[in-house]
Amino acid sequence: MISFDFQDRDLGEDEIEDLRVVFTEFDKNGDGYVNYKDLGDCMRTMGYMPTEMELIELSQVITGGRVDFEDFVDLMGPKLLAETADMIGMKELQRAFMEFDADRDGRISRAELRDAVRTLMEEQPHSKELEEILRDVDLNRDGLVDFEEFIQMMSS
Structure with a gap:
């Protein structure tokens, strides 16, 4: 199992696998890299809407104009964890509502x-x-x- 440290917990195997599926879809030539120009489409496929400025900033950070899987996990992992935190917040709201x-x-x-x-x-x-x-x-x-x-x- 690949384990990447983010915030308070690691990504789970299912989350890593979800990232791998999306990454593989955008690794058009199968060389283990996604071109930074395709990264925005890749992120949109996952439900994230990066702005042009965010994509420009990412392109400046990406070495060689492409991202390998580990870099992709580094980029997308915090977004998955934040999404999970939002869902946990919703569960807390549901519990509070049920109390009332x-x-x-x-x-x-x-x-x-x-x-x-x-x-x-x-x-x-x-x-x-x-x-x-x-x-x-x-x-x-x-x-x-x-x-x-x-x-x-x-x-x-």
Whole structure:
């Protein structure tokens, strides 16, 4: 197994294999290198949208105008790890939402919001405070907070 150190953990075998598949697809002549001109297309295939400036900066760092697999992993590994961190953040949001959604119906009611605010603030919230929170968060004005509204509330 190839192991590359990034941030708090190494890339897993499946992540390395995903990178290898994409790399091989863009290694047009099979010489073990991807031309820096093809690197942008390669990155876009993986769902990343590098700007022209980023590609110019990469081309200045790349020796000989081409990237081998290890350099490719060095470039793309942090992006994969950041993506994984974002997904972990989403899981944490889902857990938090489930804590508020006591009846597990996929929506946070006014009563559930009151209980959550009471638990978080350790005091009884006033009706005006609850109405204000609901008014700010309840974008579709149905009197409930769904997961998308919850995400927006937590990210603002």
